[in-house]
Amino acid sequence: MLLPVPPDADGRLVRGDGLALMRRLGPGTFDCIYLDPPFFTGRERVGDRGGFDDTWTDLTAYLDWLTAWMGEARRLLKPTGWFWLHLDWHSVHYAKVRADDVFGAKNFRNEIIWHYTGRRSPAVRRFNQKHDTLLLYAASAAAVLTPIFEPWSREEYVRLKKQAVHRDPDGREWIWGHAGRGRSKAYRIYLDEHVDRGRAVDSVWDIPIINTSARERTGWPTQKPEALLRRVVAASSPPGGLVGDFVAGSGTTGVAAYDLGRRFVLAEVDPQAAALAGRRLLARGARVVVDGLGAMGCGGVSGTPDRRRASPSGGT
Numbered sequence: 001m002l003l004p005v006p007p008d009a010d011g012r013l014v015r016g017d018g019l020a021l022m023r024r025l026g027p028g029t030f031d032c033i034y035l036d037p038p039f040f041t042g043r044e045r046v047g048d049r050g051g052f053d054d055t056w057t058d059l060t061a062y063l064d065w066l067t068a069w070m071g072e073a074r075r076l077l078k079p080t081g082w083f084w085l086h087l088d089w090h091s092v093h094y095a096k097v098r099a100d101d102v103f104g105a106k107n108f109r110n111e112i113i114w115h116y117t118g119r120r121s122p123a124v125r126r127f128n129q130k131h132d133t134l135l136l137y138a139a140s141a142a143a144v145l146t147p148i149f150e151p152w153s154r155e156e157y158v159r160l161k162k163q164a165v166h167r168d169p170d171g172r173e174w175i176w177g178h179a180g181r182g183r184s185k186a187y188r189i190y191l192d193e194h195v196d197r198g199r200a201v202d203s204v205w206d207i208p209i210i211n212t213s214a215r216e217r218t219g220w221p222t223q224k225p226e227a228l229l230r231r232v233v234a235a236s237s238p239p240g241g242l243v244g245d246f247v248a249g250s251g252t253t254g255v256a257a258y259d260l261g262r263r264f265v266l267a268e269v270d271p272q273a274a275a276l277a278g279r280r281l282l283a284r285g286a287r288v289v290v291d292g293l294g295a296m297g298c299g300g301v302s303g304t305p306d307r308r309r310a311s312p313s314g315g316t
Contacts, residue, residue, distance in 0.1 A: 012265045012291070022076060039088050096135055149197055201235075229316060
């Protein structure tokens with residue numbers, strides 16, 4: 001079995017078929033695997049810096065392909081690990097049925113809605129499509145998330161609680177905490193503690209898309225915001241843990257993992273995307289082992305793959 005990341009490196013970037021790489025890795029080694037595959041859009045996805053063909057014979061062929069990847073992801077996760085499947089309306093409802101089969105319906109934890117802002121045109125046939133869906137599965141009942149908080153103001157907190165604000169002699173503000181019937185004024189909640197901690201994130205994530213002038217923009221057509229992947233990585237892997245993305249695109253998952261002190265394994269079949277990912281990670285200061293599948297004895301990376309049967313690109 002291939003060692004995921006050498007001891008003297010922060011991560012590994014493999015230029016080649018992610019599914020072939022997964023089959024070379026040992027079981028029970030990853031804390032978090034994020035999969036951002038093609039969405040079954042039925043069209044070519046093109047950006048300033050490359051693209052890929054997201055066309056398929058039919059839905060069954062797509063789901064069969066996706067199920068093979070999920071099966072390998074399940075094998076690679078630790079019992080405490082987490083799996084994220086990032087899709088949109090084209091196929092997510094069908095894919096969830098397959099994911100329930102692979103991971104067990106009892107291990108389904110969340111349908112995360114990534115709501116992104118952007119231009120909204122008047123719509124007469126349907127509402128504007130402004131969200132993707134991330135399906136979150138635990139490897140077992142032993143998996144525990146790390147709570148994530150987002151900033152909020154004193155005014156937002158007070159407006160939510162709808163209570164009178166009291167002050168200690170030193171001016172510190174608080175409201176009453178309620179502990180059920182008969183204990184309406186059970187304890188004090190100090191505003192500064194809750195404002196400093198932030199508001200716990202729920203299952204709807206409002207994170208803007210990458211605008212055309214953003215510094216993090218790479219030109220890869222399906223690139224995702226670093227803020228989105230930082231939340232994924234922070235919630236579902238411990239410091240020093242191992243994060244996998246085997247349809248890596250321009251490498252945003254690796255960037256988020258490195259920034260948060262996690263190790264990472266990325267694979268990307270498209271040469272342009274793999275080169276983008278490598279440059280981003282090296283510019284960040286990450287120590288990255290970059291290699292191809294042929295060098296590891298599991299198939300070459302030359303030629304044009306059959307994108308319906310092998311490893312279509314996509315990713316972050």
